[in-house]
Amino acid sequence: MEELPAESADLPLRPGRTLPLALLVWTTSVVVLSGVAAAVVIESGQTFSDLTGPEVFAVTLPLQLGLFGGAYLVASIDRDPLRALRLGNIKYGETAVAFGLGVVAQIVIIVAYAPFVWLFDIELDAAEELAAQFSGGSVMLLVLIAVVGAPISEELFYRGLVQGSLEQTGPGWRAIGVTAILFSGSHFQLLQAPGLLAFGLLLGWQVHRTSRISGAIAMHAGFNSIGLYLALG
Secondary structure (H helix, E strand, O other), X not given: OOOOOHHHHOOOOOHHHHHHHHHHHHHHHHHHHHHHHHHHHOOOOOOHHHOOHHHHHHHHHHHHHHHHHHHHHHHOOOOOHHHHOOOOOOOHHHHHHHXXXXXXXXHHHHHHHHHXXXXXXXXXXXXXXXXXXXXXXXXXXXXXXXXXXXXXXXXXXXXXXXXXXHOOOOOHHHHHHHHHHHHHHOOOOOOOHHHHHHHHHHHHHXXXXXXXXXXXXXXXXXXXXHHHHHHHO
């Protein structure tokens, strides 16, 4: 694994401080913010699959805002958060290519899963079930949380904050691997976990190679875009 570019020297705080704060941010976002929102919109006897599109949006948006805001706040502790999260120096040509790579990655993973789906009659319908909860104008809310909110919030948190912190004290491959495992596990989708792990490794490599988070955000957006397109189709 190649050495980090010189401009990445201003990464987030050392893991001993950053990782506990990152865990606090994740817990607050997932359990508290999203949990409170769910308690408000979910009526007695309902499950998440019973919610309408706008209600799903109302539960999901606080989680994404929590990850985004929390990553930014933690990275801003005695550091420039833009540099710490590797948000600067966007190269738009590179970002466009990364978006395309995300689309290709989603297609490759779908093709890789196809034999297992056929042989073992596995149903990978989580995306379709989510898409079915949105209809009409509310589809734009799904696009907002899946193609904009998730890529920005998750990449800033996982690749920006967590991976950036781990890269301070160990080899890049370990930081990429650990972050990819956390990223995959946090989606709580057992069957999709291997694909998410592989994609997480690709995202981590992109950030480590370029020392820019913008490419990973674009790649994640491309990945989710094609998945959403297929689910809505």
